[in-house]
Amino acid sequence: QQQVKQSPQSxxxxxxxxSIINCAYENTAFDYFPWYQQFPGKGPALLIAxxxxxxxxxxxxxxxxxxKSAKQFSLHIMDSQPGDSATYFCAAKRTTTDSWGxxxxxxxxxxxxxx
Amino acid sequence: xxxxxxxxxxxxLKTGQSMTLQCAQDMNHEYxxxxxxxxxxxxxxxxxxVGAGITDQGEVPNGYNVSRSTxxxxxxxxxxxxxxxxxxxxxxxxxxxxxxGPEKLFFGSGTQLSVL
Numbered sequence: 001q002q003q004v005k006q007s008p009q010s011x012x013x014x015x016x017x018x019s020i021i022n023c024a025y026e027n028t029a030f031d032y033f034p035w036y037q038q039f040p041g042k043g044p045a046l047l048i049a050x051x052x053x054x055x056x057x058x059x060x061x062x063x064x065x066x067x068k069s070a071k072q073f074s075l076h077i078m079d080s081q082p083g084d085s086a087t088y089f090c091a092a093k094r095t096t097t098d099s100w101g102x103x104x105x106x107x108x109x110x111x112x113x114x115x
Numbered sequence: 116x117x118x119x120x121x122x123x124x125x126x127x128l129k130t131g132q133s134m135t136l137q138c139a140q141d142m143n144h145e146y147x148x149x150x151x152x153x154x155x156x157x158x159x160x161x162x163x164x165v166g167a168g169i170t171d172q173g174e175v176p177n178g179y180n181v182s183r184s185t186x187x188x189x190x191x192x193x194x195x196x197x198x199x200x201x202x203x204x205x206x207x208x209x210x211x212x213x214x215x216g217p218e219k220l221f222f223g224s225g226t227q228l229s230v231l
Contacts, residue, residue: 002157009155032218043119043205043222044158089157102173103220105150105157 003027004092006106014114019077021109023090026071030092030104035064035075038087038108047088048075080113087111117141121206121223128196128230136191136226138206144221145211147189151175151202152225158205164189165211196230203227 006023013019023033034049050057050064050073057064061084063076077084090106122137140147148163150173160173164183178200180192189208193200207220 004157006157034218036220041224043207043224044220045222046219049218102160102163105159107155107157 002107003104004090004106006090006109008109009107010110010112012112012114013080015080015082017080017113019075019080019084019111019113021075021088021090021111022072023074023092023106024070024072025092025104027092027094028071029094031095032093033064033066033073034091034103035062036089036091036105038089044089077111080111082113082115085111085113119206119208119221119223121204121226123226124224125227126229128193128228130196130198130230132196134193134196136193136204136206136228138189138191138223139187140189140206140208140221141187142208142210142221143186144208145186146209147183148173148207148220149179149181149189149191150205150207152205153202161191161204193228198230201228201230 004025035047036044037047038044048059048062050066052068061078066073087108087110089108091103093103119140145166149161150158152158159175161179162181164170167183170181204226206223209220
């Protein structure tokens with residue numbers, strides 16, 4: 001049973017458009033929420049991350065929005081470019097000693113940006 | 116700087132065979148882990164290690180063994196391969212900073228394993 005539910009499975013967006021990927025979690029003890037980007041044939045790479053003490057974090061064209069009460073967080077890719085075409089994974093973890101290293105990933109979203 | 120290196124990139128096994136997936140990192144990271152990636156399942160943690168001589172189980176450890184004799188290497192052993200172990204396997208490492216856990220995982224390029 002996945003502890004982090006991610007949607008949609010895939011999305012197609014035109015160049016210049018906005019891509020939005022949503023994730024939801026149940027475990028209120030989670031306190032670190034990263035997003036990873038994976039290109040075909042490569043391993044995932046950290047894109048951006050947020051902790052629940054802030055509601056939004058922006059890095060360039062990528063923004064995480066966090067809603068603690070709804071237990072949801074989302075990734076927004078503004079002005080999407082063909083080079084953003086990749087699979088995106090949300091993840092979550094808690095920082096208690098017995099959970100150290102146990103990052104829970106969502107199922108992934110394949111994003112295709114058309115020219 | 117090579118980062119995290121996984122070998123082999125591709126492997127085909129018959130049911131019941133054993134093999135070892137190799138993982139090496141040259142960043143002197145204390146934390147290393149193995150994930151498997153399956154369609155619709157994301158990445159699931161198999162085993163992890165917070166330093167040489169220390170290993171622990173992740174979410175899906177059955178059928179896999181690990182050991183950590185050096186900081187650099189963290190091999191994953193399949194004891195008796197089964198078709199359910201067909202997957203893409205990723206090794207990851209991270210510096211150990213504090214009890215908050217790994218904040219940035221560095222992944223290898225993966226090993227695609229097929230078990231017939």
